[in-house]
Amino acid sequence: MHLSLLWLETAKNGLVNGALIALLAVAFSWIYRTTRVFHITLGAQILAGAYAAVYFSRLVQSFALAAIAGVFASIAVSMVLMRANSSLQRREASNALRLIASVGLYFMAVGICAILFGPGIKRGSVPLGSSLQVGPLLVSPTDLHYTIALITVGIVLMLLVRSPVGMGIAAVGSNRRLYSVLGHAEGRVLTIVHITTGVIAGFCGAFEGLRNGVEPYGYLPITIFAAVAALLGGRSLFLGPIIAGLVLGCLKSIATQTLSDAWIDTAIYGILLIAVCFWPRLVLAPAVDEERP
Amino acid sequence: MNYLWHVSFLFAVFTILAVSLDLLIGHLGLLVLCHSAFFALGAYLSASFMLSAHLPFPVSCLFAILATGVISLPVAFAARRLRGDAVVLGSFALLLVTVDLLKNLRNLTGGLDGLRGIPPVHFGPVQLVSYQSQAVFAILIAAISWLLVQRLTFSAQARFLHALRDDPYAAVGLRVYSTTIYFRTFALASGMAALAGVLYASYASYINPSVFGSDQAIALTAMVLLGGAARPWGPVLGALIVISIPEIVRAIGGGPSYVGAVNYVVMGLVLFLFAIYRPKGILGGYEFK
Amino acid sequence: MSSSKLLSPLLSLKSVSKSYGSVRCLDAVSFSVYAGERLALVGGNGSGKTSLVDVLSGFTVPDRGIVYMNGLRANRHHPAWFAARGMIRTFQSPRAFEQMTVLDCLCLAAWVPTSPSTFSSLIQPPNYRKKEECVRKHALAALTAVDWGERAAVPAGELSYGQRRFLSILQLSLAEGTVALCDEPTAGLDSNKASEALNLLKGWQTADQARAIIVATHDLEFVSSYFDRILRIEDGIVNEI
Numbered sequence: 007m008h009l010s011l012l013w014l015e016t017a018k019n020g021l022v023n024g025a026l027i028a029l030l031a032v033a034f035s036w037i038y039r040t041t042r043v044f045h046i047t048l049g050a051q052i053l054a055g056a057y058a059a060v061y062f063s064r065l066v067q068s069f070a071l072a073a074i075a076g077v078f079a080s081i082a083v084s085m086v087l088m089r090a091n092s093s094l095q096r097r098e099a100s101n102a103l104r105l106i107a108s109v110g111l112y113f114m115a116v117g118i119c120a121i122l123f124g125p126g127i128k129r130g131s132v133p134l135g136s137s138l139q140v141g142p143l144l145v146s147p148t149d150l151h152y153t154i155a156l157i158t159v160g161i162v163l164m165l166l167v168r169s170p171v172g173m174g175i176a177a178v179g180s181n182r183r184l185y186s187v188l189g190h191a192e193g194r195v196l197t198i199v200h201i202t203t204g205v206i207a208g209f210c211g212a213f214e215g216l217r218n219g220v221e222p223y224g225y226l227p228i229t230i231f232a233a234v235a236a237l238l239g240g241r242s243l244f245l246g247p248i249i250a251g252l253v254l255g256c257l258k259s260i261a262t263q264t265l266s267d268a269w270i271d272t273a274i275y276g277i278l279l280i281a282v283c284f285w286p287r288l289v290l291a292p293a294v295d296e297e298r299p
Numbered sequence: 300m301n302y303l304w305h306v307s308f309l310f311a312v313f314t315i316l317a318v319s320l321d322l323l324i325g326h327l328g329l330l331v332l333c334h335s336a337f338f339a340l341g342a343y344l345s346a347s348f349m350l351s352a353h354l355p356f357p358v359s360c361l362f363a364i365l366a367t368g369v370i371s372l373p374v375a376f377a378a379r380r381l382r383g384d385a386v387v388l389g390s391f392a393l394l395l396v397t398v399d400l401l402k403n404l405r406n407l408t409g410g411l412d413g414l415r416g417i418p419p420v421h422f423g424p425v426q427l428v429s430y431q432s433q434a435v436f437a438i439l440i441a442a443i444s445w446l447l448v449q450r451l452t453f454s455a456q457a458r459f460l461h462a463l464r465d466d467p468y469a470a471v472g473l474r475v476y477s478t479t480i481y482f483r484t485f486a487l488a489s490g491m492a493a494l495a496g497v498l499y500a501s502y503a504s505y506i507n508p509s510v511f512g513s514d515q516a517i518a519l520t521a522m523v524l525l526g527g528a529a530r531p532w533g534p535v536l537g538a539l540i541v542i543s544i545p546e547i548v549r550a551i552g553g554g555p556s557y558v559g560a561v562n563y564v565v566m567g568l569v570l571f572l573f574a575i576y577r578p579k580g581i582l583g584g585y586e587f588k
Numbered sequence: 589m590s591s592s593k594l595l596s597p598l599l600s601l602k603s604v605s606k607s608y609g610s611v612r613c614l615d616a617v618s619f620s621v622y623a624g625e626r627l628a629l630v631g632g633n634g635s636g637k638t639s640l641v642d643v644l645s646g647f648t649v650p651d652r653g654i655v656y657m658n659g660l661r662a663n664r665h666h667p668a669w670f671a672a673r674g675m676i677r678t679f680q681s682p683r684a685f686e687q688m689t690v691l692d693c694l695c696l697a698a699w700v701p702t703s704p705s706t707f708s709s710l711i712q713p714p715n716y717r718k719k720e721e722c723v724r725k726h727a728l729a730a731l732t733a734v735d736w737g738e739r740a741a742v743p744a745g746e747l748s749y750g751q752r753r754f755l756s757i758l759q760l761s762l763a764e765g766t767v768a769l770c771d772e773p774t775a776g777l778d779s780n781k782a783s784e785a786l787n788l789l790k791g792w793q794t795a796d797q798a799r800a801i802i803v804a805t806h807d808l809e810f811v812s813s814y815f816d817r818i819l820r821i822e823d824g825i826v827n828e829i
Contacts, residue, residue: 105384106574109567118564124556450711462685465686476667
C-alpha cells in the first residue's frame with residue numbers, strides 16, 4: 007500500500023514536471039522552427055520570469071500577480087532576443103555563429119542575474135495555504151495552481167496552432183523567403199512566436215521560482231530537457247513536444263526514485279549528444295543555403 | 300610579487316589553451332565548445348596517475364597527454380562528419396556530459412570534492428614549488444607551444460588543412476583528401492589542452508569539476524574569437540584580455556562571486572558582439588561562413 | 589588506331605545510366621578515355637554534362653552500368669578514391685578556398701604532400717624548405733605569366749565569379765595528376781581569358797603524354813581548335829562526332 011502511494015506520488019510529480027517540460031518544449035520548437043537557431047536563450051527567458059515572480063511576490067503576496075509579472079519580464083527578454091536574432095539574420099551570419107551568439111546571450115543573462123540578485127537561491131513569499139486531499143494523494147496549492155495554469159496555457163496554445171498563426175509558423179519554418187515574397191508579414195509571425203514563447207517561459211519560470219526558489223546558474227538543465235523533448239517531438243508544433251515532454255517528465259520522476267538527480271541530467275545531455283552525432287537533421291534545421299557540389 | 304607570478308602562470312596556461320583551441324577553430328574550421336573537457340581530462344588523468352599509481356610527474360604528464368589525444372580521436376571523427384552548428388551543439392553537449400561525469404564518478408574523481416594533494420611539477424629531486432618557478436616553467440611551455448603551432452600553421456601542411464577547412468569538395472578536386480593530417484592536428488590540439496591541464500593541476504594541487512565547466516569553455520572560445528582565429532598573435536591577445544578582466548574587477552573591489560558573474564557577462568557579450576560585428580576578431584583572422 | 593589506344597583506358601564507362609526522379613540524365617553512356625587525349629563533351633543546358641562529370645569523378649553513383657578507372661571498377665568509390673588514382677577536377681560553379689590567398693591556392697595545387705609529415709612541418713629540414721621555396725617561385729611565375737602578379741596576396745574569396753573560374757584553371761594547370769576533368773572551364777570568362785584558360789589546360793596535358801583531359805562545355809567556339817576528340821551529349825545520350 008505504501009509502495010503504491012509512493013508510485014502515485016511519483017506519477018503526480020512526473021506529470022507536473024512533465025507539463026512544465028512539455029510547454030517549454032513547445033516554446034523551444036516554435037522559436038526553432040521559425041529562426042532555425044538552437045534556442046539556448048530559452049533559459050534566459052525562464053530566468054527572467056522566475057526572478058520577476060519571486061521579487062514581485064514579496065511586494066504583492068499574490069501567486070497570480072507574481073506569475074503575471076514573470077510573464078511580462080520574460081516577454082521583454084524575448085523582444086530583446088528577437089532584435090538580436092534579426093541583426094544576425096540581416097548580416098547573414100552562419101548557423102554556427104548564430105548558435106555561438108545565442109550561447110553568449112544566455113551566459114550574459116546568467117551573469118547579469120548573478121550581479122543584480124547575487125548567486126544564492128532567492129525565494130518568493132507567497133502564502134502556500136493548506137494542501138488538498140485528492141484520493142490517496144496530498145496535492146499542494148502550488149501544484150494545483152500550477153496544473154490549472156499549465157492546462158489553460160496548453161489549451162490556448164492548441165487553439166493557436168490550429169489558427170492562421172500556426173499556419174504562419176509552419177510556413178515560415180518551411181520556406182521563410184517564399185513566405186515573405188508572397189506578401190505575408192513574416193515579422194508579425196516572428197513577433198507572435200516570440201511573445202508566445204515569452205508567455206510560456208515566463209509562466210514556467212514564475213512557477214518554478216515560486217515553488218523551488220531561483221538561482222542564476224541552475225536553468226541550463228531544464229532548457230536542455232525542453233530542447234530534447236522538442237526534438238523528440240519531431241516536426242509537430244504542439245502534440246509531439248507535449249507528449250515527449252510529459253514522457254520525459256515521468257521518466258525523470260521515476261529515475262529520481264531509483265538514481266540520483268545528477269545522473270538524470272547526465273543522461274539528458276547524453277541523449278542530446280547522441281542525437282546530434284547520429285541524427286543531426288533531427289536536431290538542427292538544414293541551413294537555407296545547403297548545397298551539393 | 301607572488302600575485303604577479305600567479306597571474307603570469309594563469310596567462311601562460313590560458314595561452315596554451317587558446318593556441319591549441321585556435322588549431323581547431325582557426326585551422327580546422329571547427330567551432331568547438333569542448334576544449335575545456337580536454338583540459339579537464341589532462342588535469343584529472345595526471346593527478347590520478349600521480350596520486351593513485353604514484354608515477355613521477357614526467358611519466359604522468361606524458362601518459363595524460365597521450366591518453367587525451369587518443370580519447371579525442373572519436374570526437375575528431377564525429378566533428379568531421381557534422382555541419383558547423385552541429386559541431387557547436389555536439390561539442391557543448393559533450394562538455395556538459397564530461398563535467399557531469401566528473402561530478403558523478405566519485406570513486407574515480409572525488410566527485411564535487413575533487414582531488415587534493417596533487418604533487419607539484421617535479422623532475423626527480425627537483426621540485427617547482429614557488430610561484431615564480433612554476434610561472435617561469437609554464438611560460439616556457441607556452442612559448443614552445445606557440446612556436447610549434449606557428450611552424451605547423453605556416454607550412455605546406457597548413458595549406459592542406461586550410462583547403463580542407465575552406466572547401467573539402469574543391470580540395471578533393473586538387474587531390475587534397477588525406478584525413479591523417481586532420482586527425483593528427485586534432486590530437487595535437489587536445490594533447491596541448493591536456494598539457495595545460497597537467498600544469499594547472501600541479502600548480503593548484505587541488506582540482507574539482509567546477510574549474511572546467513561551461514563558463515571556462517565560453518571563455519576559451521571568446522579568447523580565440525576576440526583575438527582573431529588563425530592569426531599568430533590572435534589567441535595570445537585574446538588570452539591576455541580575458542585574463543585581465545577578472546583581475547580588473549578584483550582591483551576595483553569585486554568579491555569572488557561578483558568576479559565570476561562579471562566574467563559571465565563579459566564573455567557572453569564578447570561572443571555575441573563578435574559573432575554579429577567582428578567575426579574575424581581584433582587582428583582580423585579566419586571568418587566563419 | 590592511335591598508339592595511346594593500344595594501352596588500357598584511363599577512364600571508361602559501360603552503359604552508365606542515371607536518373608533524378610523521372611528525369612533521365614544519362615542513358616546507357618559508353619565511352620573510354622585514353623592517355624594523351626583531349627576530349628570535349630559538348631551539349632546544351634540540361635543535356636547531362638555535369639551529371640556525367642560527377643559520375644566520372646565519383647561525386648555521383650550511377651543507377652546502372654560500370655565506371656572504370658585505371659582498369660579498376662569504381663562505381664561505389666568516393667571522390668577521394670579517384671583523387672588517389674590521379675584525378676583532378678574543377679566544378680561547374682567555381683569553387684575557391686575563400687580565406688587562402690591566391691598564391692597559397694597555387695602553392696597548394698603545385699605541392700600536395702600525399703602524406704603530410706607533421707615532423708617535417710615542425711622541424712622544416714633543408715630539403716623541405718628548398719621544396720617550399722621552389723613551389724612558391726613556380727606559383728609566382730605562373731601568376732606573372734597570366735598578369736596576375738599583383739593578386740598574389742588577395743584572398744580567393746574576394747575574387748569575382750570569372751576570376752575564381754580562372755583561378756581554378758590556373759590551379760589545375762599546376763597540379764599533378766593523370767586525368768583532368770573540367771566542367772565549363774570558360775563560363776564567365778571573356779574570349780581572351782577563355783583562350784588563355786584553354787591554353788593552360790592544353791599545356792597541362794601536353795606536359796605529360798600519359799595525361800588526359802576531359803572538358804564539358806556548351807561553348808563551341810574553341811572546341812575544334814583545342815580538342816582532338818569531341819563527344820556530343822543530348823538528353824543523356826552520348827555520340828561521337
